[in-house]
Amino acid sequence: MNLQKTTRRAIAVGIVATTAAIGFAGSAQAVTKGGCTATPSTPVYSHHNASGNKVLKYTIKVKCSANRTVTIAQQRKEEDGLLNPDDLIGSSTYVRAFGAAGTKTINFYGTLPDTELGKEEMYQRIRIRVSSNGVTSAWSGWHKSGVRSFSN
Numbered sequence: 001m002n003l004q005k006t007t008r009r010a011i012a013v014g015i016v017a018t019t020a021a022i023g024f025a026g027s028a029q030a031v032t033k034g035g036c037t038a039t040p041s042t043p044v045y046s047h048h049n050a051s052g053n054k055v056l057k058y059t060i061k062v063k064c065s066a067n068r069t070v071t072i073a074q075q076r077k078e079e080d081g082l083l084n085p086d087d088l089i090g091s092s093t094y095v096r097a098f099g100a101a102g103t104k105t106i107n108f109y110g111t112l113p114d115t116e117l118g119k120e121e122m123y124q125r126i127r128i129r130v131s132s133n134g135v136t137s138a139w140s141g142w143h144k145s146g147v148r149s150f151s152n
Contacts, residue, residue, distance in 0.1 A: 029143035034130030035065035036098075038072055042146035043122045046109055054112040054150060058124045061105055064098040069131040071095050072106070073139070078113060079121035079147050087115050089122075112150050119149040 030039040041059040049055050064070055072094045078087040089110065096104050112120055125144040129137050 028145045031140045031143040033140045034137045036070045036130045038062045038128050040124045040126045040145035042148050058108045063103045066101045069097045071129050073127050119151050123147040
């Protein structure tokens with residue numbers, strides 16, 4: 001009986017630990033507006049540049065119906081925690097036209113910043129607006145990718 005309790009507790013702790021580890025990277029929050037959907041991916045390591053710095057890849061997948069132009073605002077951020085605001089590392093704006101329905105991928109490559117002691121918790125967030133037939137929507141709210149930790 002005691003062994004069964006111990007085994008059940010060990011399994012429960014393992015499940016919680018696994019869930020926490022998987023959940024840390026988080027899932028992307030896709031944004032849909034006016035016939036377009038954009039999904040920001042969790043940043044990934046790409047390579048080291050000539051100066052020896054780590055370079056991260058930030059990917060956005062965009063899928064639109066025909067005859068749409070989507071404008072995507074991207075912010076690359078480093079997560080700090082409850083009391084400190086997250087650090088803005090950089091921002092970009094992209095415009096993609098879709099004469100026919102389809103999917104396009106946007107990749108941004110940026111060096112890993114050094115903002116604190118320990119690991120850098122990196123993510124991106126995006127918002128979109130869509131134009132079609134002379135009408136442009138308002139900006140969507142911000143949608144965040146998962147967060148991933150990188151050491152310098």
